[in-house]
Every structure is written in structure tokens, then in C-alpha cells.
Amino acid sequence: MIFKPHPLSTSRLPASELEKDRKSCRKIGPCGVGKKAIYLNSFYIDRCYYIPFTAIRRVFKRVAMSKGGFSGRGVFASMPYLVVEYDDGQQKQCNFKYENQVDDLLNLLSAEQPQIRLLSEAAERKMEKQKAEMELELLSRLELTPQSEKAVKKLERAIDYLERKPQLSEALSQAAGRWRNYQCTSPSYRWVAMAITTLGFVAVAAGIYSFVVHNDFAVYFILFGIAAVFTFAGFSVLPTARNNRKAIMRLDEQAQKQMEEYIKGYPDFPLPARYAHPIVLRRMQRVIEQGRAEEIDQALIVVKEDLKALNSEVKVSQEEYDEVVAIKPMFLNAMYE
Structure with a gap:
């Protein structure tokens, strides 16, 4: 590889595995999903970092400068991000141009890496609350x-x-x-x-x-x-x-x-x-x-x-x-x- 991705986590892939995995990764927007790791972007360069799946705790979507989502107001987003939480709670935030690309990446992770949680802790708490409210609503219908x-x-x-x-x-x-x-x-x-x-x-x-x-x-x-x-x-x-x-x-x-x-x-x-x-x-x-x-x-x-x-x-x-x-x-x- 001319440009070798830099590891963000404490765990790393052997050079031979990294090269093979990086070349065969599925590219989605500025990021990529391989068999061994996820590849992340900086502000200017695509897929210049990587984190092995074994080091990842969560991967989820965040919408910044938004009037929607978990910010609680409105319905349209302006800046979608992919957030990867790894090691002891460290986070890497990657900016995307199109929100559907973030969704596509999360769907791919759901299919290929089902052990990774795809919601933030706050989102999980809200989902549990909504589930309880939905059950009450079903009973009252x-x-x-x-x-x-x-x-x-x-x-x-x-x-x-x-x-x-x-x-x-x-x-x-x-x-x-x-x-x-x-x-x-x-x-x-x-x-x-x-x-x-x-x-x-x-x-x-x-x-x-x-x-x-x-x-x-x-x-x-x-x-x-x-x-x-x-x-x-x-x-x-x-x-x-x-x-x-x-x-x-x-x-x-x-x-x-x-x-x-x-x-x-x-x-x-x-x-x-x-x-x-x-x-x-x-x-x-x-x-x-x-x-x-x-x-x-x-x-x-x-x-x-x-x-x-x-x-x-x-x-x-x-x-x-x-x-x-x-x-x-x-x-x-x-x-x-």
C-alpha cells in the first residue's frame, strides 16, 4: 500500500492482513468496511484510519446541527456523522456528505458484524422507553x-x-x-x-x-x-x-x-x-x-x-x-x- 492506514485503537492488524483487508473493503462514502476492520476518514482523506472490529464497542449515527433525531426538534438534518466508539470509550467521528451512506454502512455492519451495537447508550435508553410506551399503547387500543x-x-x-x-x-x-x-x-x-x-x-x-x-x-x-x-x-x-x-x-x-x-x-x-x-x-x-x-x-x-x-x-x-x-x-x- 502506498498510504498505510493508521490504527486508532491499541489493537492492530498484522501488516499482511491489513493490506489485504484494506484492498478488499467495501467502500461506502469516505469510510469502508472490511472483514477485519472498519476504515475511517479524516476531514480531507478517505479511509486513512482503521479500527479492528475486536476493539469496537459501538458504531452509530449522529446528526449535528440538526433540528431532528435525538436532539429532539424538527425533522431534517444538515450534517450526518458516523461515530465509532472503541477501546475504553474513545470516539472517532467521521463526517459524511449523504446521510443514506451512513445508513448503508450501519446496515452492512448489522449484517456482517452483528456483535457490534449500532446505537449510542442514550439512544438505547430512549428505545427502551419508547418500547414500554408502545406496549402500553397497544394494550389501550x-x-x-x-x-x-x-x-x-x-x-x-x-x-x-x-x-x-x-x-x-x-x-x-x-x-x-x-x-x-x-x-x-x-x-x-x-x-x-x-x-x-x-x-x-x-x-x-x-x-x-x-x-x-x-x-x-x-x-x-x-x-x-x-x-x-x-x-x-x-x-x-x-x-x-x-x-x-x-x-x-x-x-x-x-x-x-x-x-x-x-x-x-x-x-x-x-x-x-x-x-x-x-x-x-x-x-x-x-x-x-x-x-x-x-x-x-x-x-x-x-x-x-x-x-x-x-x-x-x-x-x-x-x-x-x-x-x-x-x-x-x-x-x-x-x-x-
């Missing part, structure tokens, strides 16, 4: 009418049908999220990005000029360092072939079209293609089981009202937060129609 039971069973069959091809629902959710983020991004950011990128190129030119006229070497490092920071910062914001209005709209349309084609094979599917996600169906089930609706159409209306009511002043649990982040952009993009 009224008996369902025959009509309600029929609706719940119909929704369950629809969930089973969607879960045969989960990639369609995931694509629908992710495409809606990207489209919503693009809509909420101020056009002025593009001008800022262009200015930052221009500064980067100016710094490059200044560095080359300093090199030609044989200025002090410190100048080269400063100018080229500034150039790298400004240029990469600008490129991450500027529109690209995959990050522009037309491409994002096309991705959203394709996801809806694929879902529409799929649910044509299910007679009388209870949702339009733009909302066809298992989470939506499960929330509709809960609405009926709680006695807030009897029919499927009524349950969808209640789900829409619940989503509309979730704003920065509403406290939500982690489970609720994950659900809303997955489906609310679909409803916002469609104006809840």
Missing part, C-alpha cells in the same frame, strides 16, 4: 372493526409486494430527497461556489508564478494549499453532470416511472406511485390501528396531515426522524396531492 382489519391486511399485502424489490422504494426516496434539496438550495450559492473556484485558480496561478521567479518555498506551500482548499470546495458545490436541475429531475421522474411500472402488476394498489414506499404504508396501518381512520383513503389523509404538522418546533424520536426523512420529500415535492 380499541378493537378493530371488520372494515379496519380488512384495510390493515390489504396494506400489509402491499408492503410485502413493495419489499420484493426494495431498491425501487429506496430509489424513489433518494431521488425525491435530492430534488427537494436542490429546490431548497439558494441560487446565490452557485455564485459563491464560482467565486471560490476562481480564487482557487488564482492561487494556482500565483503559486506557479512564485515557483518560476524562485520565491521562498513557504510561499509555494501556502499558495498551493489555498488553491487546493478553494478549488475542491468550489467544485463540491458547482453544478456537475449529475448535480444539476435537469439531471436531478430526470432521476426523480425515472424513479417514479419505474415504481409505476412495478405497481401495475398489483391490482388496486393502495397508493399512487409517487408515494409507494413501505414506510408510508406502515404509517397508514398505525393510523388505522390507533382508531384515527377506518379506510385506506382516510388513513392516507391523516398521514399527510401528520407530515405537514412536523416542523422545527416538533419533537421526534430517532425512529420517527428516520421515517420522516425517508418519505416527507416525496410529499413535499408533490405538494401533498
